[in-house]
Each structure stands twice: as C-alpha cells, then as structure tokens.
Amino acid sequence: MTHNIYFYILTAGIVSTLIRVLPLTLIRRKIKNPFIRSFLYYVPYVTLAVMTFPAIITAPQIPLAGIAALIVGVIAAWKGVNMIGIAALCCGVVFVCENVFLYFI
Amino acid sequence: MNRHKNGFVNGLHDGLPIALGYFAVAFSLGIVARKAGLTPVQGFISSVVNHASAGEYAEFTVIMANASYLEMAFVILITNIRYLLMSCSLSQRFAPNASLFHRFWVGFGITDEIFGISIARAGSLDPYYTYGAMSISIPGWALGTALGITAGNILPVSAVSALSVALYGMFVAIIIPAAKNNKVIGGVVSASFVISFIVSEIPLFDHVSDSMKISLLTVLIAGIAAALFPIQDKDDDTNTLSDEEVPEYDA
Numbered sequence: 001m002t003h004n005i006y007f008y009i010l011t012a013g014i015v016s017t018l019i020r021v022l023p024l025t026l027i028r029r030k031i032k033n034p035f036i037r038s039f040l041y042y043v044p045y046v047t048l049a050v051m052t053f054p055a056i057i058t059a060p061q062i063p064l065a066g067i068a069a070l071i072v073g074v075i076a077a078w079k080g081v082n083m084i085g086i087a088a089l090c091c092g093v094v095f096v097c098e099n100v101f102l103y104f105i
Numbered sequence: 106m107n108r109h110k111n112g113f114v115n116g117l118h119d120g121l122p123i124a125l126g127y128f129a130v131a132f133s134l135g136i137v138a139r140k141a142g143l144t145p146v147q148g149f150i151s152s153v154v155n156h157a158s159a160g161e162y163a164e165f166t167v168i169m170a171n172a173s174y175l176e177m178a179f180v181i182l183i184t185n186i187r188y189l190l191m192s193c194s195l196s197q198r199f200a201p202n203a204s205l206f207h208r209f210w211v212g213f214g215i216t217d218e219i220f221g222i223s224i225a226r227a228g229s230l231d232p233y234y235t236y237g238a239m240s241i242s243i244p245g246w247a248l249g250t251a252l253g254i255t256a257g258n259i260l261p262v263s264a265v266s267a268l269s270v271a272l273y274g275m276f277v278a279i280i281i282p283a284a285k286n287n288k289v290i291g292g293v294v295s296a297s298f299v300i301s302f303i304v305s306e307i308p309l310f311d312h313v314s315d316s317m318k319i320s321l322l323t324v325l326i327a328g329i330a331a332a333l334f335p336i337q338d339k340d341d342d343t344n345t346l347s348d349e350e351v352p353e354y355d356a
Contacts, residue, residue, distance in 0.1 A: 003171060005147055011174045012164045013154030015181040016188070021212035023192035029201060038331035040194045044224050045283060045290050046327045047187055048276040049297035050319050051217060054305050056273040060266045069270045070277070077281030083222070084122045090274030095267035102263075 056090075065097035109233045116222075116237020122275060123218045123238065124245030129268030130158055131246045132260060134165075135253015141165040145251040152247040156216055159315060160185045161250075186320045191220040198230040207232040214239040218272060221279045289334045297326050 031037055057066035069090040076086045131152060138148045143165070155161050163184040167177045192212055199208065211223070211232050219242060223235045252259075260268075284291035301322055304310050310318065 009151045011177045012181045020188045020215045024208045024212040027196035034335045038335040042327040042330040046297045047323045049294045050301040050322045052273045052276040053298045059269040073274045073277040083278040086278040087122045087271040087274035090270045091267045
C-alpha cells in the first residue's frame with residue numbers, strides 16, 4: 001500500500017498539535033498539589049539540561065569543539081552575557097576549533 | 106495595545122538567534138526530507154505544522170519506511186511527548202482568565218526553544234512575546250527545511266557544524282543564570298548533565314530514541330527533585346530567570 005505524503009504530514013501535525021495544545025487548554029487553574037507544582041517547576045530546567053548534554057558534544061564534527069563551546073557558553077552565561085551573545089560565542093568556538101584542528105591534520 | 110506591541114517586539118528580538126539556529130538545523134533536516142521523497146513545498150508545510158527537530162526526523166523516517174498512518178501517530182506521540190510536559194508547565198504561568206485563542210496558539214508554538222524563552226520571563230505569560238518569537242523562528246525553520254530539500258549542500262560542512270551548537274548555547278543561556286541564582290536548580294541541572302551523560306554511554310539504552318530518553322529522564326529527575334525539594338512559596342516570581350525588568354502582563 002502506498003501512502004500519501006500529505007496525509008502523513010497531516011497525521012504528524014494533528015498529533016503534535018494535540019500534544020502541545022491539550023494541557024494548556026484543559027488545565028485552567030493553578031494546580032494546588034505541591035508535588036505537581038514542584039515537578040512542573042523543575043521540568044524546564046531538567047529538559048533543557050538533558051537536551052544540552054551530551055548532545056552539544058556530538059552535534060559538531062569534532063567532540064572537543066563541542067566541549068569547548070559548552071565551557072565557554074557556561075562561563076559566558078555565568079558572567080551574564082545575553083542569549084544571542086552566548087549562542088554566537090558557542091558557534092564561533094566550534095568554527096575556530098574545527099578549523100584549527102583540520103589545519104593541523 | 107502598546108504593551109502587546111512591546112511584548113511582540115521583545116519576542117521577535119529573542120527569536121532571532123533561535124531562527125538562525127533553526128535555519129541551520131532545518132537545512133540538514135531538509136536533506137533527510139529529500140531522501141524521504143518530500144518536495145520543498147511538502148517540507149515547508151511539514152515544518153510549519155510540526156516544527157520539531159526530533160519529531161520531524163522521525164516523521165521522515167516513517168515516510169521513508171512507507172509505514173502505516175497509525176505508526177506515524179505513535180512515533181510522533183513518543184518523540185514529542187516532552188511538549189505535553191511543557192504545555193502543562195506553561196498552563197501554570199497563564200493568567201487563569203486567558204482566552205482559548207491565546208492558549209491554543211501559544212500551545213501550537215511550543216518548541217524546546219520557544220518554551221525555554223517563554224518560561225524564562227518573569228510574571229504571567231505574555232502570549233504576544235511568544236507570538237513574536239514564533240513569527241520569526243517558525244518561518245526560519247520552514248524555509249530552512251525547504252532550502253535543505255532544494256539545495257542539498259550549499260553551506261560548507263564547517264558552517265553547518267558551527268551553527269549546530271547555536272541551539273545549545275541558548276539552552277545554556279537559560280539554565281545557567283537560574284542555576285547561579287538557586288542552589289537547588291544548580292544541583293538539579295548538574296545531576297541532569299551527569300545522568301544524561303551516563304545514560305548516553307550505556308549500550309543498554311542504545312535502542313531508546315533520544316527523544317524518548319529526554320522524556321524519561323525529565324520525568325525521573327524532575328520527579329525526584331520535586332519529592333526531595335518541594336517549592337515553598339505560592340507566587341510565580343520564583344520563576345524569575347531574566348535579568349531584564351519585565352512589566353507584569355495582565356490578560
């Protein structure tokens with residue numbers, strides 16, 4: 001059986017949209033339960049941390065460049081550099097590291 | 106009205122680096138989409154309605170395999186399950202009387218990054234801020250996908266490689282200031298790094314998709330943190346992560 005690509009896209013789009021929209025539209029009140037409140041409070045930090053590491057090491061061609069970008073990014077964030085600045089710094093570090101590395105290979 | 110415009114402009118501003126990062130990532134996603142037989146228009150539509158990196162990657166592998174629509178639904182559910190958690194989390198930051206319209210469209214806009222910058226703002230959620238970020242980042246994502254399908258390898262590999270860490274730089278920009286200001290968050294973030302690394306190194310979990318790992322680890326670590334360190338106060342100002350002074354939004 002062959003499938004229609006537009007139906008595939010539609011199926012994926014509907015499921016994604018339901019996942020994204022249902023909790024926001026159904027949960028209308030402040031949740032009182034302290035455990036759930038605390039859980040939801042920690043979710044964003046844990047998710048972002050888990051997504052960042054170790055993926056930042058495997059994303060560039062050379063893992064060392066990713067490690068360097070992470071270290072520079074963390075230091076810059078600690079010092080209060082803004083989001084655009086940190087993103088640009090990380091890209092710059094990877095670019096320089098990889099080019100230097102390839103130059104010596 | 107002016108406040109809405111202000112929120113929108115701020116969102117646009119913060120969405121710009123996201124859009125650039127998305128463009129690069131979506132470009133490489135487009136190369137996968139081309140293998141799956143998608144036209145640039147189909148890739149563009151897919152990225153507008155689905156806009157998820159892991160989710161769309163999975164979507165294209167399902168298309169490539171010519172699998173059933175049911176399998177597509179299941180794969181998308183699993184790969185995007187973290188958005189369900191993010192949506193729950195965002196629901197707590199909306200003013201209780203916020204309209205269905207705003208709830209729907211803010212929900213629709215959820216991606217890792219848009220969620221990250223939206224939740225990082227002080228006070229109640231300003232939907233216009235999220236709209237501002239969406240209005241530049243989703244087109245960036247969709248155009249990147251379409252161009253990736255059309256043009257294949259225009260960008261040099263080293264440029265794609267460098268741009269690929271832009272997203273992670275933004276994540277770091279969100280979690281590190283919060284970790285600096287709050288010791289518990291600092292501990293939770295450190296533990297997340299360590300556990301995530303260990304799980305990635307254990308061959309037993311090789312069959313588990315990255316998206317599934319992220320979802321499971323999030324539930325596990327945030328659950329343990331909530332049990333051990335329940336938050337005390339009731340006001341939302343504990344979520345203040347931004348250095349900027351943000352005017353309180355009333356829906």
